[in-house]
Structures are given as C-alpha cells and as structure tokens.
Amino acid sequence: MDGTGPTYITLWQLFVLAVGVLMGTSTLLPAGVPAGRDAWLAVLVALSVGLVLTALWQRLIDGVAAANRRSPPGGQEQAEKRPPAGRVWIVAFGPVVGRIVAALYFVHFVHWSAAVLRNMTTLIGLEVLPRTPTPVILVPFVGLAVWSISQGIEGTGRLAEVVIPIAFIASGLILLLALLTPGLVDMGQLLPLFERGYRPFLHGVLLAVSFPFAELVAFIPIALSLRDPSRAATPMRWAMVVTGLLLAMQEVRNIAVLGVHEAVRFLYPGLAVNELIELGRVVQRIEAIAIAVWINAGFIKLTVIMLAATSCVQEILDLRERRHLPPVIAAIGLVAGALAAGLYSTAGELALFAMDVWVVYAPLFQIAIPAIALVSLRMRQRQLQPDAGTIMAGTATPGRSGRRSGVSPGGRAGRPPYRTKR
Amino acid sequence: MSLTRPMRLLGVLLTLGSMLLLAAGCWDRAEINELALIMASGIDWEDGMWVATASIAQTTGQPSGTGQASGPTGPSRQAFVVSARGATVSEAQQNLRLFLARRPRWDHASALIIGEAAAKRGIAEILDLWTRSEAMRTTTMIGLVRGKAQEFIVEAQLGIETMLGVTLPGILRLGNPMGISAVITAHRMIRTLSSESHASLVPLFGLVAQPQSPPPATGAPPPQATTEGSPAGARQRTATDPSSLVQQGRYLPPAVPLAVAQLQGTGIILEDRLVGYLDLYATRGVFWVTSPPNNAVIPVSGPGPSELPQLSVLIEDVRREITVSAEKADLRLLVTASLETQIPFQLEEMGVVGPHAVGAEEKLVQIAEEVAGHIEGEIRAALEATQPLGADVFGFAVMLNRQRKKDWERIRDRWHEIYGHLPVSIKVEVKLVETGMTIGPPSTTGLRDQHAGGSEVPGDTGGFDGPGSSKSSSNSGSRATKGTGGYPRWVK
Numbered sequence: 015m016d017g018t019g020p021t022y023i024t025l026w027q028l029f030v031l032a033v034g035v036l037m038g039t040s041t042l043l044p045a046g047v048p049a050g051r052d053a054w055l056a057v058l059v060a061l062s063v064g065l066v067l068t069a070l071w072q073r074l075i076d077g078v079a080a081a082n083r084r085s086p087p088g089g090q091e092q093a094e095k096r097p098p099a100g101r102v103w104i105v106a107f108g109p110v111v112g113r114i115v116a117a118l119y120f121v122h123f124v125h126w127s128a129a130v131l132r133n134m135t136t137l138i139g140l141e142v143l144p145r146t147p148t149p150v151i152l153v154p155f156v157g158l159a160v161w162s163i164s165q166g167i168e169g170t171g172r173l174a175e176v177v178i179p180i181a182f183i184a185s186g187l188i189l190l191l192a193l194l195t196p197g198l199v200d201m202g203q204l205l206p207l208f209e210r211g212y213r214p215f216l217h218g219v220l221l222a223v224s225f226p227f228a229e230l231v232a233f234i235p236i237a238l239s240l241r242d243p244s245r246a247a248t249p250m251r252w253a254m255v256v257t258g259l260l261l262a263m264q265e266v267r268n269i270a271v272l273g274v275h276e277a278v279r280f281l282y283p284g285l286a287v288n289e290l291i292e293l294g295r296v297v298q299r300i301e302a303i304a305i306a307v308w309i310n311a312g313f314i315k316l317t318v319i320m321l322a323a324t325s326c327v328q329e330i331l332d333l334r335e336r337r338h339l340p341p342v343i344a345a346i347g348l349v350a351g352a353l354a355a356g357l358y359s360t361a362g363e364l365a366l367f368a369m370d371v372w373v374v375y376a377p378l379f380q381i382a383i384p385a386i387a388l389v390s391l392r393m394r395q396r397q398l399q400p401d402a403g404t405i406m407a408g409t410a411t412p413g414r415s416g417r418r419s420g421v422s423p424g425g426r427a428g429r430p431p432y433r434t435k436r
Numbered sequence: 437m438s439l440t441r442p443m444r445l446l447g448v449l450l451t452l453g454s455m456l457l458l459a460a461g462c463w464d465r466a467e468i469n470e471l472a473l474i475m476a477s478g479i480d481w482e483d484g485m486w487v488a489t490a491s492i493a494q495t496t497g498q499p500s501g502t503g504q505a506s507g508p509t510g511p512s513r514q515a516f517v518v519s520a521r522g523a524t525v526s527e528a529q530q531n532l533r534l535f536l537a538r539r540p541r542w543d544h545a546s547a548l549i550i551g552e553a554a555a556k557r558g559i560a561e562i563l564d565l566w567t568r569s570e571a572m573r574t575t576t577m578i579g580l581v582r583g584k585a586q587e588f589i590v591e592a593q594l595g596i597e598t599m600l601g602v603t604l605p606g607i608l609r610l611g612n613p614m615g616i617s618a619v620i621t622a623h624r625m626i627r628t629l630s631s632e633s634h635a636s637l638v639p640l641f642g643l644v645a646q647p648q649s650p651p652p653a654t655g656a657p658p659p660q661a662t663t664e665g666s667p668a669g670a671r672q673r674t675a676t677d678p679s680s681l682v683q684q685g686r687y688l689p690p691a692v693p694l695a696v697a698q699l700q701g702t703g704i705i706l707e708d709r710l711v712g713y714l715d716l717y718a719t720r721g722v723f724w725v726t727s728p729p730n731n732a733v734i735p736v737s738g739p740g741p742s743e744l745p746q747l748s749v750l751i752e753d754v755r756r757e758i759t760v761s762a763e764k765a766d767l768r769l770l771v772t773a774s775l776e777t778q779i780p781f782q783l784e785e786m787g788v789v790g791p792h793a794v795g796a797e798e799k800l801v802q803i804a805e806e807v808a809g810h811i812e813g814e815i816r817a818a819l820e821a822t823q824p825l826g827a828d829v830f831g832f833a834v835m836l837n838r839q840r841k842k843d844w845e846r847i848r849d850r851w852h853e854i855y856g857h858l859p860v861s862i863k864v865e866v867k868l869v870e871t872g873m874t875i876g877p878p879s880t881t882g883l884r885d886q887h888a889g890g891s892e893v894p895g896d897t898g899g900f901d902g903p904g905s906s907k908s909s910s911n912s913g914s915r916a917t918k919g920t921g922g923y924p925r926w927v928k
Binding site for chain 2: 141142143144145146147150202205206209273275276279280289290292
C-alpha cells in the first residue's frame with residue numbers, strides 16, 4: 015500500500031469484521047441481561063430486529079454509494095486516489111448538517127472506542143495482569159490499534175480473516191466444553207419463562223438490539239469500501255445470525271451454569287463459567303483460551319470503531335488521502351485511551367451505564383439518525399431530479415449555492431465541486 | 437507511506453530492542469520459588485475478628501509438622517500452617533503475609549473449611565470475596581467443622597494423600613455416589629443460596645482418632661438430628677489424645693493413634709448462616725430428592741425372622757417425579773436396585789436365589805418394600821430436621837416457582853414459614869433388577885464338610901455348625917458339594 019490508493023475489502027472480510035464487532039465484547043459482557051432468565055430469548059428477538067435494521071442501513075449505503083458514484087469527491091480524477099470510506103452524512107444531510115451529524119457520530123464512536131478499550135483493559139487488569147499498571151496495558155493496545163488502522167481497512171480485514179474464525183471456533187468449543195462438564199449445567203435454571211413479566215424482557219431486547227446487533231452501524235462508512243456496496247447487508251446479516259446464535263447459546267450456558275442471580279451479578283459471567291469447566295480433571299482452567307478470544311475479537315472491534323471515527327473526521331475535514339490520516343488516527347487513539355482510563359471510575363459503573371443509558375442513547379445513532387438520513391437522502395434526490403437528475407453531495411467547498419444546499423447543480427458533467435486539499 | 441532505508445532499519449532495530457526489553461518480564465511475573473501455594477484454607481470467627489488459616493505446600497526442605505518446629509521423628513506432613521487475624525476476611529488473609537516470605541497464591545486452594553462460629557455469624561462476606569477476587573477460585577470446595585477450622589487444619593493428619601486440599605474433596609467425591617455428600621463448591625453454594633429456597637447443605641467434617649470408632653452408619657436406625665452443635669458426630673477424641681502433641685513438636689511414638697478427617701454429615705445454611713446439622717442418615721434423605729445416589733448400599737433385614745440387617749441392596753438408579761404446590765409436595769421416587777448379599781448364605785436361605793427359590797418373587801417384593809421404607813425414613817428424617825428451621829434444603833421453592841409461578845409469587849415472602857408446615861407425601865417404588873454376578877453363595881462349606889468327614893450323600897445338609905448356619909435348612913445347596921465335584925449341587 016502506497017498510502018494514497020484506494021483500499022477495498024471483500025464480502026468475506028466484511029463478514030468476519032462484522033462477526034468481530036458482534037463478538038468483541040458481547041461474548042464478554044452478556045447481552046440482554048435485564049431479561050434475567052429470558053436473556054437468551056431476548057437475544058434471539060433482538061437478532062431478528064437487527065436483521066431488519068440491516069435493510070435500513072443497506073438502503074442508506076445504496077443511496078450514498080449511488081451519490082458518490084455520480085459525483086465522486088474531487089471529481090473523477092481524484093476518485094482513484096481518495097480513500098473509499100467516509101462521506102455518508104454530508105451526502106445525506108448536506109454540508110452543514112452533515113458535518114454536525116458527522117461530528118456527533120465522531121463523539122459517539124470515540125466514546126464507544128473508549129468503552130471497548132475500558133472493557134478490554136479491565137479484563138486484562140483484573141484477570142491476567144492484576145499488578146500491571148493500566149497505562150502499561152492501555153498504551154500498547156491503543157498503539158497497535160492506531161498502527162493497524164493507519165494501514166487502512168484492508169489490513170484490518172485481512173487480520174480479521176485470520177483471527178476471527180479461530181476466535182469463533184474457540185468460543186464454540188468452550189461453549190461445548192461447559193455443556194459437557196458433568197453436573198455443571200442445570201437447564202431448569204431457565205424456567206420459568208417471563209418470570210418477571212414483559213417489561214424486563216423488553217428492556218433486555220432493547221439492550222441486546224443496541225448491544226451488540228445494532229452496533230454494526232459502524233459499518234455504514236466502511237461498507238463503502240466494498241467494490242459493490244449494494245451487497246453489504248448480506249455479510250452483515252450472516253454475521254448477525256451466526257453470532258446471534260452463539261450469543262444466545264452463551265446466555266443459556268451462563269444462566270444454566272451460574273443461575274440467574276449470579277449470571278447477572280458477575281461482571282464477566284462467561285469468564286466465571288469458564289473457570290468451572292472441568293472435564294475428567296484433565297481439561298480445566300481454560301480461561302486463558304477465552305481471554306485470548308476476547309482480546310483478539312475485542313481488538314478487531316476497537317479497530318473497526320476507530321476506523322468509523324476516522325471516517326467522520328474525513329468527512330468533517332474533507333481529508334481524502336491516507337497519508338493525512340495517521341495523525342488523526344493517533345489523536346483518536348489518544349483521546350479514546352484517555353477516556354478509557356478516566357471516563358468511568360469502575361468497570362461496574364461502565365456495566366451499569368451500558369444497561370441503563372446505552373440502551374437509550376445508542377439507538378439514536380444506530381436507528382434514528384440512519385432512518386432520518388435515509389429520508390433526507392430521498393428528499394434531496396427528489397428535489398434534484400427535476401433540475402439535474404442527480405445530486406452532488408458531500409461538497410466541502412463548493413460554490414456559494416452548493417455550500418448552502420450541499421448540492422451542485424452541475425450534474426455529472428459539471429465542474430468538480432471539491433477543492434483539493436494537499 | 438514509503439520509508440527510506442535508514443528509517444526502515446531504525447524501525448526494525450527499535451522494534452527488536454523493545455521486544456527484547458518487554459520479553460524480559462512483566463509486573464505480574466510469578467517465579468515459582470517466590471510463591472507460597474495455599475492448598476487448603478480455613479476461616480474462623482473469634483473475639484470479634486476473622487481468623488484466616490492457610491495450609492501451604494512445603495516446596496522446599498524437610499517436611500515438618502506445622503509452622504512451628506516439629507520433632508524430627510514426628511509424622512511427615514508436607515504443609516506449613518499459619519493463621520492470622522483481621523477485621524475482615526480479606527484483611528485476615530492479607531495478614532498471613534506477616535508469617536510468609538513468599539507471595540501467597542490462592543489458585544490451588546481447593547478446600548475452604550469454615551469454623552462453626554464463623555458459619556453461624558454468616559458466610560456472605562466469605563462467598564463474596566471468593567467470587568469477587570481474581571485470586572480466588574469458585575471451584576474451591578467448602579466444608580464445615582464443629583469448633584475451629586484452624587484446629588481442624590492443624591490437627592488433621594493425612595493418610596494416603598499429603599495435602600488436606602486433596603483429601604477433603606476426595607472424600608466428598610467418593611461419598612457422592614453413596615448419596616451422603618456432594619462437592620459443594622463456592623460457585624454451587626452461591627447458586628443454591630441465591631435460589632428461591634435460600635438454603636443449602638455444606639459437608640461437615642470432624643476429626644476422629646485413628647484407629648477410629650465406626651462412623652455414623654447410614655443404614656443404622658436414625659440418630660437424633662441436631663439443630664445445634666452437639667457431641668453427636670463431633671470430635672470423638674479423648675482428652676488424652678496425643679495428636680495435639682504432634683502439633684507442638686513433641687516426640688510422638690509411631691504407635692500412638694492419630695487424628696484423621698472424617699465426613700460426619702452436613703451443616704444447614706439458611707440464607708448465609710449455619711442453623712443446624714444433619715447426620716449422614718438425614719443427609720442422604722435430602723440427596724434422594726436433590727441429587728440421588730447411584731451407588732448406595734441399603735442394608736435390610738430381608739424376609740427372614742431376623743430384625744438385624746442381613747442383606748445389602750445396591751441402589752443404581754433413581755428417577756424422580758416431584759410436584760410442589762403451595763399446599764403440599766408430592767415426591768415419587770422410582771428406584772432401580774440390585775440385590776447383594778452381605779452374608780453369603782442369606783439369599784439362598786431366604787429362598788430368593790438358588791434351586792429352591794420358591795416364591796422368590798414375593799420375597800423380592802418384600803425386600804423392595806423394606807428398601808422403600810428405608811428410603812422414606814431417610815427423607816422423613818431430613819424433613820423433620822429441616823422443617824422446624826424453615827430451611828428448604830430440598831429446593832421445593834425452586835420447583836414451585838418452575839411449576840406454578842403464580843402460586844410462588846403469592847407466597848414467596850412467607851415461604852420459610854410455609855415450608856415449616858408443608859405436608860410432604862412420599863412414594864418410593866423399588867424394583868430389584870439383579871441379584872449380583874453369581875447365582876449362589878461360594879462353596880466354602882463343602883471343603884469344611886470334606887475335612888470334617890461329612891456325608892457324601894447329595895442333599896445332606898453337611899456338618900457345619902458354625903455361627904450363622906442353620907441346620908434346619910434343607911435347601912442349602914452350598915453345603916452339598918460332595919458328589920458334584922465341588923460344585924453346588926444344582927450345577928450338573
């Protein structure tokens with residue numbers, strides 16, 4: 015990679031990246047916890063909601079990709095040089111509102127990166143390296159992520175191709191080992207269904223939708239790195255199905271092994287279960303495998319989210335060349351690292367935040383804004399059709415009228431509306 | 437980004453250099469010679485303080501009796517025992533370091549013994565520490581002792597195993613198929629205590645002199661289940677028991693009896709406090725319902741005139757059908773068992789097996805009924821001991837919640853009170869499916885007959901007049917081996 019050319023990912027890479035994001039911390043922190051014994055059912059319902067959401071995101075991706083094809087930023091001559099990711103919100107909302115939305119998403123992604131980092135460092139700090147200072151764990155983690163992201167989405171995709179299948183298979187095997195350990199599993203713990211009524215169940219469904227299924231919203235800008243973005247939903251749906259089933263089974267295991275009260279009380283119930291696995295007094299103490307899985311998948315998740323944050327900066331600052339990005343990525347890593355260390359006083363506070371606040375706050379970015387963006391995109395398309403038949407979105411510094419509307423009347427043959435920044 | 441050659445070289449050197457520095461070690465390195473591996477631990481409550489005791493593996497030098505100097509001729513023991521006090525359990529454990537030059541590691545502590553006073557005060561803090569701290573493992577087995585855990589750990593002399601942390605889980609593991617124990621780990625105890633019943637059993641250990649008096653028999657008439665610490669099943673050592681001298685490092689003649697750990701029953705934990713004890717008889721009464729045995733021997737008297745147990749019935753499989761409502765609980769146990777002979781002649785003499793097993797089926801039914809009665813008696817003993825305490829160790833509340841959720845919601849706040857008066861109907865059906873691997877008793881008396889010059893006429897009852905024999909028995913084929921080449925006479 016020379017640092018200027020476009021980077022693309024394949025559908026398979028998008029699939030493994032999506033599995034990585036879904037597995038990243040959700041196999042560590044259980045999804046659907048408020049549903050109690052019915053958490054596994056909440057995960058399955060949330061999975062179906064997530065599948066519907068992919069249709070929304072796909073339409074938005076299609077619209078943005080079509081607009082970008084009709085009017086690539088910087089003109090056709092720049093199209094081969096610019097990074098393919100980014101430029102979603104300006105296309106959908108126009109240059110001013112689009113930048114505000116991109117800034118909001120930037121804050122969201124950085125905060126989310128910090129939460130993921132916090133979870134990973136907490137896990138390592140609590141279980142693996144309890145006497146090692148947190149910065150010593152945090153700095154290499156962030157540094158590696160920054161370096162990986164600076165290589166572009168293609169590098170992360172290739173890493174995920176290696177890491178995620180192994181992590182997924184290992185997760186499945188660990189699950190199987192827990193089920194095979196004699197006397198460990200009590201399926202009766204799953205009864206009665208809807209023990210505490212429907213409200214906690216719905217709370218669990220909402221939490222499981224926002225964490226992890228709707229987290230694939232981070233792939234909206236990244237899906238533009240596909241050679242054919244119109245097929246982005248397929249790998250995302252498959253990722254949701256396979257990971258959703260794994261998560262549901264993990265919920266079953268956690269509750270059947272620990273009991274519902276303990277499954278809710280433990281910060282990392284999966285880890286508590288893995289400590290109990292003992293097959294014939296030979297296969298035991300396999301937490302190390304589980305921790306390796308979580309760290310690898312968590313790293314992939316972190317890089318994807320930071321990539322999404324980077325794409326927001328690209329939109330806001332109209333950065334088109336990859337060589338401009340490393341300082342931005344480093345800054346994002348620095349901020350995320352600092353937030354990870356200082357935003358939450360304890361890991362328990364972060365868990366409570368995820369349960370009570372994230373469930374309300376995250377859907378704004380996962381569902382509401384993409385839905386509004388889709389409507390906005392359609393309206394803008396309709397407005398432009400009588401005049402030019404297309405939109406010229408994502409203008410960074412177009413003419414005065416374009417700056418206001420975010421749309422150039424020039425159409426396909428018009429003057430490239432972008433000022434090249436070097 | 438393209439880098440110049442010197443820059444690349446610099447990058448490679450920096451990477452290699454940092455790898456060399458980082459690979460040298462880390463903050464969390466744990467050198468084996470700097471660790472004190474705790475194999476078993478104890479918690480006591482004494483004078484308003486928690487007392488933590490640790491039995492640490494002796495990894496260097498000559499094994500000694502305890503932390504204090506042991507006599508060179510004292511018994512070999514590969515543990516170093518230390519105790520420390522603290523305002524909290526965690527502080528007491530930390531204070532163990534006042535005696536140690538090595539960092540204590542709790543990962544291998546496979547047994548946690550809780551003293552009676554600590555258990556009565558409440559074990560919530562202990563369980564919380566065991567789940568909250570990464571240093572502890574929730575697979576740690578939990579046991580109770582009457583008296584102090586510290587004394588138990590110090591005084592217990594080990595037999596085959598060298599570590600108490602290996603011995604105690606081993607005893608429980610072997611007792612599990614017998615239905616008299618279960619390996620109650622920290623995880624399992626928390627799961628049970630946090631269930632709807634909020635009650636759990638914990639194995640109760642004690643020290644007995646070696647050679648020891650017979651342990652409380654599971655098949656004997658039920659001893660009195662006690663609700664408080666009592667001498668029944670407690671330490672049976674006398675005041676002159678010299679084993680304490682071992683701990684003081686005094687000379688101990690090899691022939692002097694030692695104190696060994698023995699499983700003596702279970703303690704009843706309600707919410708987080710010890711409220712009573714069950715002996716082995718009542719303990720199995722609970723396990724018939726919660727975790728049935730698959731290798732338990734039930735002694736029964738059989739169809740003969742004797743009131744004493746003459747036969748052994750081996751329980752191999754138990755299927756449970758349990759229905760619980762707010763008004764009553766119905767237990768139905770379908771037990772599959774095989775018949776064994778404890779005294780070789782009895783089966784045949786009772787006409788259960790052999791060539792003259794006339795009406796054997798009725799007699800088997802009779803034996804099965806006796807076994808069923810025995811099982812019911814054990815369950816009744818457990819109910820009688822736990823119902824006055826309101827300690828639902830059977831987990832009826834859990835079943836009620838699963839079977840009748842609305843009923844449970846209605847009475848959940850009064851469950852302990854309701855359980856105290858809950859009528860429980862018990863129906864045990866026993867099916868004897870096998871009579872062992874032989875069809876008759878061993879031909880030991882035939883040789884005796886030969887040497888005694890007994891009759892050679894087939895069918896002669898022979899001349900064995902020893903205890904347990906019955907001269908009037910006419911169908912004793914085992915005593916008629918002469919003339920059949922030493923085989924029982926029904927073998928052609």
